Amino acid sequence: MRDVFRTYPVEARLSVVLLSVIAVLSVMTDTFLTLGNITSLLNNNAVNLIWAVGLLVVLITGGIDISFAVAASVVQYVAAQIFMAVGGGNWAIGFAIAAGLGIGLGLINALLIHGFRVISIVITIATFNAFFGLLMFFTRGRNIYDLPDWWTNRVFIFERQAADGTWSELNLSVAVMVACVLATWILIRLTTLGRQLYAFGDNPEGARRAGVNIWQMQVVAFGWCGMMAGIGGLMQVNIAQEVVPNALYGRELDVLAAVVLGGARLGGGRGTIFGCILGVMFVAITQNGLNLLGISPFAFQMIIGAAILVAISSSNLSFRLRGRAEPVEVAP
C-alpha cells in the first residue's frame, strides 16, 4: 500500500476521495448504486473518456491539445458528407473514416508544432479557432438530422429490464470506450514507443540525445489524440442522433480538467490511464450525485469547483502527513 501511495500519489489519493464520495452517495440516496444509474453514468461519459485517453497521450509527451473537441466536430461533418456521398456506409467504414480524418487533423497539429518549433498550446489554440471557423463558414451553422440509419440507430451491448419495468442498458459507445482505453494502455505501458513518450515528456533534450526520434513522438501523440477525437465524435453522433456544429465547443476544457485532476502533469512525463479514468469518473459522479440528491442547480458549479479543489488539495495534504499517520488515509 505504501508503495502505491509513493509511486502514484495523485491516483491513490483521488481514489480515496472518490470512494468516499461514492460511499456518501450510496448512503444518502437509494438511487445511486442502481444498475440503471450506473449504466447511464457509463453511457454518458464514454465519449469523454475516449477523448480523455487521447489527450492523456499528448499530456504525457509534454504537449497540450485544445483543438480536439472541435476537431471531433469537423470529423462529424466531413464524415456525414462522405457517408452521403458513398450512399450510406456502415460501422466499419465509419470507424475507418472517423479515425482517419481524426489522425489527419492531429497530424496538422504535429506538423505545425514540429515544423515551426512552437509550443503546442499556441498551435492548438490557433488550430482550434481555424477548425471551428472553417466549420462554421462551410456549414453556415446548419445542423444535420438526416443521417444514415446505421449511425443513429442505437446499438446495445447489454440490456436488462428490472422487476419494476425500468430498463438498464449499455450502448455501443461503452464498448468502444473500453477498446480505446485498452489500446491506449497497451500503447503507453507495453510498447517501447510508450516508454519513449514518457521519456520525451519528462526530458525532451535528454530523450533526443538518447536517440529518440522527436518528430515521431509528436506524430504518435497528436495522431493518437486526433484518432480518439474522431472516434469520440463518431460515437457522440450515435448518442445525440444529430450533427450540430457547436455541440462540442467548450468540451475540451472539461476533459482537460478531468485528465489533469487524474494526475497527468501539464509539464509532461507523468500520467496514467487509471488516473485518467478516476478524473473523468470524479467529475461525472459529482454532477450525477448533485442531481440525485436534488440539490439546487444554482449551486452546481460552486460545489463541483469546491469538490475539485478538495480532491486536489487533499492529495497534497495527505502527502505531507505520510510516514507518521499513514493508515489514516486508507481507513475511510
Added chain:
Amino acid sequence: MKKLLNAAAAVALVVSASAANAETSMGIVVKIGGIPWFNAMEEGIKERAAELGVSAEMIGPTSADPALQVRAIEDLIAKGVDVIGVVPNDEAALEPVLKKAMEAGIKVVAHEGPGLNNVDWNFELASADGFGEAHAKLLCEKTKEPGTFAVYVGSLTVPLHNAWADAGIKWIAENCSDKLKPVGDRYGVAESVDDSRSTALDLIAANSDLRGFLAFGSQGPIGAGRAIEERRLGGKVHVMGPFSPGQGQKLLKNDVISGGFMWNPAEAGRVFVTMGNMLVEGQEIASGTKIEGLGVVEPDAATRNIITDNLLEINKSTVDDLAAKGL
C-alpha cells in the same frame, strides 16, 4: 474570411447606399448562432429586409455567452447601423452597451427581453404567463397517475425562460397540485442536447414517480426526449416544451415528446425588421397601432414592452407542416 466578406459587404453597402439615399441598416444579435431556431429567424430577417428594401444582418455568437453579445453590439455601434436588434442571453449584462447604442442615436429593438430598460421596444409573440400556463395545462392533461415533474430552462439567467417556468410552476401549484409536484429546483441545461439528456437520465433515476418535464429552451425537449427514448418511457413520462419541429418531428411521432407551443422564429425575425423600419421612419407605436406579424398591439409605455399572444401549437397534426417550413 468572415471579416473579409463583411468588409466586402460593407463596401458594397456604401456603394449602394450612396446610390439610393442612405439605406437603412440593421444588425440583430441573437443568443447563439447555428441552431435551427435562429437559422429560421435569420431567414425571416432576410426575407423582410428584401421586401422593405433595407439591409439587415443577423449575428449569432458561437456560444450563449453575454460577453460575446456585448462585443457584437459594440461592433454594430462602431459600424454605425440605424437599428440594433437583440435577443438577450442576460439582460443585466447588456444594459450598459444598449445605453451606449441609444445614446449614439441607434434604435434598439429587443425580443425575449421583457426586463430590459435601454430599449425603444421589446416585443413578444407570446406573453410569459400565457406561454408557461399553456405548457403547464397540457402537462396536467396528459398526466394520468400522480407524481412529480422537473423544469428546464436555457440557463439560470435567461429571463424569459425563468418567467415561463415561474408561470408554469405557479399554474400547476394552483390547479394541478393533486397530480403533480415539482422535483428539485429548475435545471439550466436546455441550450444543450447532451446536458439535457444526461440530466434527464439522472432525474429519471432519482425519481421513480417522475411524470413529466416542462422544458423551456430550444434543446431541452429534444435532450429530455432522447433520455426518455433510451429509458423506454415514451407515453409514461411526458415532455412539454417549445422545440424546433424539424428536429423533434421523429420524437413527437414516437410519443416521446408530447407536444408544445412555439411562436414562429421566422415571424420574430420579420417583426424585428418591420419595427426597426417603423422606428427609423419615425412612426409612432401606440395603443391600437397595427404591426404586421404582431397584429393590433397594446404597448406598455412604462416598461417598453409590446406583448402579444401568437402561439402555434406543435402536435402530431401540425408538426409536418411546421417542419416543412424549415423549422
